[in-house]
Amino acid sequence: MNVDLLVVGSGFFGLTIAERVAKELGRKVVVIDRRSHIGGNAYSEAEPETGIEIHKYGAHLFHTSNEVVWDYVRRFTSFTSYEHRVFSNYRGEVFPLPINLGTINQFFRSALSPDEARTQISEQASEFSTSSAANLEEKAISLIGRPLYEAFIRDYTAKQWQTPPDQLPAEVISRLPVRYNYDNRYFNDTYEGLPTDGYTAWLERMADHPNIEIRLDTDFFDSTQPFNKNETVGNVPVVYTGAIDRYFDYSQGELAWRTLDFEQEILPVGDFQGTSVMNYADESVPFTRIHEFRHFHPERNYPTDKTVIMREFSRFASQNDEPYYPVNTASDRQRLIEYRALQDDEKDVFFGGRLGTYKYLDMHMAIGSALSMFQNKLEPFFAV
Numbered sequence: 025m026n027v028d029l030l031v032v033g034s035g036f037f038g039l040t041i042a043e044r045v046a047k048e049l050g051r052k053v054v055v056i057d058r059r060s061h062i063g064g065n066a067y068s069e070a071e072p073e074t075g076i077e078i079h080k081y082g083a084h085l086f087h088t089s090n091e092v093v094w095d096y097v098r099r100f101t102s103f104t105s106y107e108h109r110v111f112s113n114y115r116g117e118v119f120p121l122p123i124n125l126g127t128i129n130q131f132f133r134s135a136l137s138p139d140e141a142r143t144q145i146s147e148q149a150s151e152f153s154t155s156s157a158a159n160l161e162e163k164a165i166s167l168i169g170r171p172l173y174e175a176f177i178r179d180y181t182a183k184q185w186q187t188p189p190d191q192l193p194a195e196v197i198s199r200l201p202v203r204y205n206y207d208n209r210y211f212n213d214t215y216e217g218l219p220t221d222g223y224t225a226w227l228e229r230m231a232d233h234p235n236i237e238i239r240l241d242t243d244f245f246d247s248t249q250p251f252n253k254n255e256t257v258g259n260v261p262v263v264y265t266g267a268i269d270r271y272f273d274y275s276q277g278e279l280a281w282r283t284l285d286f287e288q289e290i291l292p293v294g295d296f297q298g299t300s301v302m303n304y305a306d307e308s309v310p311f312t313r314i315h316e317f318r319h320f321h322p323e324r325n326y327p328t329d330k331t332v333i334m335r336e337f338s339r340f341a342s343q344n345d346e347p348y349y350p351v352n353t354a355s356d357r358q359r360l361i362e363y364r365a366l367q368d369d370e371k372d373v374f375f376g377g378r379l380g381t382y383k384y385l386d387m388h389m390a391i392g393s394a395l396s397m398f399q400n401k402l403e404p405f406f407a408v
C-alpha cells in the first residue's frame with residue numbers, strides 16, 4: 025500500500041492531521057469519508073435557488089481565544105467581522121440572550137441597575153442551593169431564579185432533551201451565565217468571525233496538497249471498499265475520527281447521542297426574522313430555533329426578495345442517525361472507559377475528533393487537539 029497514513033473522516037480534525045503530515049512531514053496521506061463531501065459537520069454549500077450559503081449540519085460560528093489555532097486557520101481563510109447574537113421568542117415577545125440586564129429589565133418591566141438586578145436574581149435563586157440540587161430544574165433555579173428559569177430554560181431544555189428538566193441530572197448544566205450589563209454578544213472569545221469565502225472553500229484549501237488524496241463515499245467498515253479496516257489496521261498507521269463504539273463493533277454497548285432534524289424552507293421575503301438565530305422558548309412550538317442564513321453574511325449580495333430559513337428539532341439519536349451531542353450519562357462514561365482501554369491495544373491507530381473521543385468539540389477545539397496530536401504523537405511516530 026503506497027500510503028504513509030490513512031485518515032478516517034474529513035472533518036476539521038482529520039483534515040488538520042492530513043494537512044500537517046502531508047506538508048510538514050512530506051508523507052503521503054489518504055483521507056476517506058463515508059459522506060459524499062469533505063468537511064464533516066462544518067460543511068456548507070450554496071442553496072441553488074438563492075445562492076445563500078447554508079450550513080447543512082447546523083449553524084457553525086467560528087470563535088477562539090487560542091492563538092496557535094487562530095494563526096493556523098488564517099493560513100487557509102480570512103474571516104469576516106461577524107459577531108454572533110441570539111434572541112429568544114417567549115410568549116410572542118422577543119428577548120436578547122444570553123440572559124443580560126436587557127433581558128432582565130424587559131422581562132420584569134423594570135429599570136434595575138446592575139447591583140439591583142444582582143440582588144433580585146440572588147434572592148430569586150435562593151430557593152435551592154446549587155451544591156445540593158437534585159436535578160437540572162433545581163440547579164437552574166439555584167443559578168438564575170425561578171421566573172427566568174421558567175421563561176427561558178424550562179421548556180427549551182425539555183424540547184432539547186425530550187425530557188422534563190426535573191427528570192434530568194443536575195450535571196447536564198454546569199453554569200448559566202447572567203450578565204449584569206447590556207452586552208449580548210454570544211461568545212466571549214478573543215477572535216470571532218465567519219470564513220469569508222465559506223466553510224467549504226476553507227476546508228478545500230486545507231485538503232489541497234499533492235501528498236493528500238481524498239476518497240469520498242468510502243466507509244471504513246465496508247470491507248468491499250479500498251482502505252477498509254481489515255485491509256489497513258496493522259499495515260498502515262490510521263488516524264480514526266469516526267465513532268469509537270462503532271470501531272469496536274459496539275462490544276461494550278452503544279454510546280448515547282442526541283441528534284437534530286432540520287426543516288429548510290425558502291421564503292419569498294427579503295428578511296424573515298431580522299437576525300441569524302431566534303430561539304423559541306415555549307413548549308407549544310415544536311422546534312427549538314430558526315436559523316436564517318443570509319444574516320451570517322450581511323456583506324454579501326444575496327437576493328432581496330428571497331431568504332432561506334431552517335427550523336431545528338432535537339431528539340435522541342438511533343444507530344442510523346447523525347450523532348451530534350454526546351448524552352454522557354453515567355453508563356456512557358463507564359462504557360467510554362472500557363472503549364479507551366480497548367483503544368490502547370490497537371497498534372498504530374490514533375483516535376481523535378468529536379466521534380473518536382465521544383466529546384462535544386467546537387471547531388477550534390477539534391483543530392487545536394489535532395495540532396496537539398500531530399506534535400505529540402505523529403511527529404515522533406514518523407521520526408523513528
Ligand code: FDA
Binds near residue numbers: 083388
Ligand atoms: P466531524 O463530525 O466534523 O467529522 C467526522 C467525519 O468522519 C465525518 O465527515 C464523517 O462522515 C466521517 N466518518 C465517520 N465514520 C466514518 C466511517 N466509518 N468511514 C468513513 N468516514 C467516517 N463548532 C463551533 O466551533 N461553532 C459552532 O457554531 C458549531 N456548531 C455546531 C452545530 C452542530 C449541530 C454540531 C453537531 C456541531 C457544531 N460545532 C460547532 C462543532 C463542529 O461541528 C465540530 O467541532 C467539528 O465537527 C469537529 O470535527 P471532527 O473532525 O471531529 O468531526
